[in-house]
Amino acid sequence: MIGPLANEKDPSRTGGIIVLFEDLLSQCRKRNIDFLLIDTNKANYPNIFLALLLIYFKVFLLSFRVSHISLHGTAKDYIYIAPFVVFWSKLLRKQSSLRKFAGNFSEIYESSSSLKKKLLEFTLKNSYYNFFETKYLVNYFSALNQNTYWFPNVREKTVKIREGAYQKKFIFIGSVTQEKGIKELLDASNLLDDSFVIDIYGNIAKDLQNCDFSMYKAEYKGALRSENVLDTLCQYDVLILPSYREGYPGVIIEALSVGLPIIATKLQGISEMVDEKSSILIEPRNIEQLKEAIESINEYNYKSFSLNSLKAFEQFDSDVQTEIFFQNMGLKC
Numbered sequence: 001m002i003g004p005l006a007n008e009k010d011p012s013r014t015g016g017i018i019v020l021f022e023d024l025l026s027q028c029r030k031r032n033i034d035f036l037l038i039d040t041n042k043a044n045y046p047n048i049f050l051a052l053l054l055i056y057f058k059v060f061l062l063s064f065r066v067s068h069i070s071l072h073g074t075a076k077d078y079i080y081i082a083p084f085v086v087f088w089s090k091l092l093r094k095q096s097s098l099r100k101f102a103g104n105f106s107e108i109y110e111s112s113s114s115l116k117k118k119l120l121e122f123t124l125k126n127s128y129y130n131f132f133e134t135k136y137l138v139n140y141f142s143a144l145n146q147n148t149y150w151f152p153n154v155r156e157k158t159v160k161i162r163e164g165a166y167q168k169k170f171i172f173i174g175s176v177t178q179e180k181g182i183k184e185l186l187d188a189s190n191l192l193d194d195s196f197v198i199d200i201y202g203n204i205a206k207d208l209q210n211c212d213f214s215m216y217k218a219e220y221k222g223a224l225r226s227e228n229v230l231d232t233l234c235q236y237d238v239l240i241l242p243s244y245r246e247g248y249p250g251v252i253i254e255a256l257s258v259g260l261p262i263i264a265t266k267l268q269g270i271s272e273m274v275d276e277k278s279s280i281l282i283e284p285r286n287i288e289q290l291k292e293a294i295e296s297i298n299e300y301n302y303k304s305f306s307l308n309s310l311k312a313f314e315q316f317d318s319d320v321q322t323e324i325f326f327q328n329m330g331l332k333c
Contacts, residue, residue, distance in 0.1 A: 001025060002059065002085065003072035004041035016250040017101040019226060020153060021072050027322040033331075036062045040077060052080060059085055063092055068329070072099040075108045079116065082123045090126055097129040097329055099151055103247020103269040105132070106140045124148075129329050133248050134269045149328045152273075153248035154318040155257055161310075162234045162259045166302040169197045170263075170294060171236040173224060173251045174243075177205035181242030181265065181284065186211075188290040189218035196294065198240070201232065233258050238297055244284050246270055248316075256313035261305035263293045273316075277308035 003021035018041065028035055038058045045051035059081075063069055069089045071082055082098055089096035109120055124130055124144045131151035132138050142148040174180050182200070189198045198218040204211075213220040224232060229251070233239065239255035241264040248269050252262055262279035264270045271281065280296065282289035297305065314320070326332075 001028070001035045001070055001072070002038040002040060002055075002081070005037075005039045005044065007041060007043045009043065016153065017072075017074065019250065020101065023154065023156065023318055024072065024322060024325075027318060031322075031326075033326075036066060038062065040073060040081065055081060056084055059088060063088060063094060066094065068095045068097065068331070070097045070099070072101065074101055075105055078105075078120060078123060082127075083119055086123050086126045089128075095128045095329070097131065098123070098127045099131040100137070101133060101247075103134040103137060104245065105137055131325065131328075135272050136268050147328075149325075151325050152316055152321060153250050153253055154316050154321045155250065155253045155313075156318045157313075158230055158257050160230045160234055160258050162237070162306070166237055166297070166299045167197075168195055169236045170199070170238045170240050171233065172198070172200045172202070172218075172240050173229060173232070174202050174241065174249070175205055176200060176202040176208055176220070178207045179244050181244060181290075182208060182211075184242050184285060184287050184290055185240060186213070186216040186218050187287045188294065189216050191287070191291045192217060192294060198294075199236070229254055230258055233260055236260065237302065238263055238294075240290075240294070241265070241270075242282070242284065242290055243267065243270075248273055253313065253316045256309045256316070259306045259310045261297065261302070261309050263290070263297075274312055278305060278312045279309075 004018050005022065006018055038055060040055060042048045042051045045054060069085055071077065071085050073081060078100065086096055109117065121144060124141060127145065128147060130141065130145050130148045132141065133153055135150055138148055138150050172185060176182055200218055200220045201222065201224040203223050233255055239251065239260050239262050241249060241252060243265055246267050246269050252273055255262060262274055264279060264281055265284040266281045280293040282293050
């Protein structure tokens with residue numbers, strides 16, 4: 001199992017891909033699947049060059065002791081690690097699988113140089129199994145390898161459920177950056193009356209470090225540790241995510257798991273995750289649509305939205321999707 005583990009120096013810097021990889025390791029342990037582990041989080045090494053050398057060495061050394069080599073990575077991992085993993089596994093006549101996190105891989109592929117495209121094509125064609133987070137990426141890359149499957153962003157089913165009456169409380173959780181539509185959310189907040197609460201959680205990116213949040217009705221609440229996300233979501237009514245670009249955002253899955261409806265943008269990945277029963281989708285960068293979406297949720301339609309959010313979560317249940325992951329590779333567990 002090759003993938004990123006939590007940052008040893010700063011555990012608070014635990015992104016979605018780390019959560020997903022460690023969830024899969026937990027699922028393997030629960031199923032008594034034996035595995036060896038190689039950490040690809042470059043922050044856990046002295047520098048990136050030594051990190052790559054050590055990762056290559058560990059792949060080379062440990063591959064003799066296993067029957068299957070499984071890489072879970074980002075686009076950069078598909079350039080710098082995956083080709084070696086696939087080449088080495090074929091040389092040893094071992095099965096290999098590649099799981100790509102996030103949803104913009106087709107854009108990266110199309111904008112790559114001819115040499116980089118050839119490298120990616122070799123890697124995807126020669127892997128035994130390929131897994132992508134979004135259905136549109138499965139459709140896009142299945143021409144290179146028929147053993148191409150959907151393995152979405154997942155979360156464990158929780159007993160936490162939002163309770164109580166609708167209170168007009170809206171929450172954003174994520175990187176506080178312009179790409180997430182924060183400026184539109186701030187502007188929309190000033191168009192609402194004072195009965196609405198809009199709170200923003202996350203680390204502020206460089207492009208918004210000079211933003212004066214006091215000028216807006218939405219309130220910035222600071223960063224949020226991953227272990228506190230579900231409890232925090234349960235204190236609100238609706239998740240807002242007006243991003244310009246996304247794959248399958250983990251925070252949407254977490255919100256669905258506790259019964260929160262979603263207001264988000266009509267992006268390809270998000271549109272695969274939710275429908276009009278659980279969510280309201282708007283055009284990116286559209287402040288007026290965002291305002292209208294916020295105002296359209298009320299005490300009369302909220303319960304239906306919430307119940308359908310819980311139903312929508314079922315396809316992202318970690319137990320269900322991990323079982324399918326192993327079945328697609330012909331592994332019994």
